[in-house]
Amino acid sequence: MDQIIRDKIKQVKKGDQAAFSDVVEYYQHKIYQHCYRMLGNAHEAEDMAQEAFIRAYVNIDSFDDGRKFSTWLYRIATNLTIDRIRKRKPDFFLDAEIKGTEGLDMYSQLASTYISPSDKVEGIELQRYIHHEISELPPKYRSIIILRYIEEFSLQEISEILDIPLGTVKTRIHRGREALRKRLRHV
């Protein structure tokens, strides 16, 4: 798959816009999920994930072919979500109703997004709880926890994605794990 993506990127660099749709198709769920976990709600997640792909396309010439495209794409998405979190109005809170989904708060929308009716109630509750606790972490820990345990990147890859030293990644993941341990210990 890496080779296919590499070839597609080459085509995109030559100006073949259509080749980019295969790249989006391949990464859409990963990038959307990353934004969703970072931001905690579907509306912002879709906006930012869309924006991440558009920025990747516009800046494709600055992507170094010798590196992993996914690393580069995740970096764009992570930076966008962190920017968005910073720019949020202070009154933004998770239970806020999301535009266009009257009557659904973030939790019920989350449930409808990815939980099938056959799941046990505890399962649904637990998923919501975990999601909520992740989104309560400070963004610099949140991004690392998500990349490590939900998207399963190695610490070295995370250091490349976030462009921070490996030692810093380790310090932050320790703190992130401790913070979550306190929140999830009673579950």
Place this chain on the structure above:
Amino acid sequence: MNAHSESIALMHKYLDGDLNKTEEQKLQGHLEDCEDCQAHLRELKRTITLLQSAEHIKAPANFTDKVMNNLPKEKKRMIYKRWVKSHPFIVAAAVFFIFMLGGMFTDWNQDSQLVVSKQENLIIQGDTVIVPEGVVVEGDLLVKNGNLIIEGVIDGDVTIVNGELIESTSLDGEGLMASVGEINGELQTVNRMFDWLWYQIKSFFSGVFSTD
């Protein structure tokens, strides 16, 4: 750093796969005696398991289309390239016509000299080419900007451009005389620009689609 916090630091190194042998033994030793730290490690491991059990979320439908519709317009050059790729025949024809138009005017207007595709054993008098009696031209013959008199045999097709086949030899002053020559192929006389063009197109395509 007290023994507990040192042990907790080691737990995190352990979770990242960074423990060396000495550190591993140190952590083991402390855990055996310390229930608090055992519980702490258990909670950390459970936290990780919970995180890993988080369900995977999919992007909304039409996500890719939305992205594609919002990209800045692609360079014209590439649209053209891709169109070329999916319409090879039309493009070949179009390109051919462009070349033809250029070539045609050159051929037609600038080149009014007599041209004969082969000259062996042929007599050329002014702007008239004569295939003398007894001469066999093997293969096709093209005469441009001149007339052709055939007294011998042409073993192939004859094309006369901007000229004509003179059926009788009136050049020697002996009056009308039936041409005794023969063409063992097709005769084409091309005297107008569009005939010439058509002739070129036909020969182009017969070249393109010939199987040999």
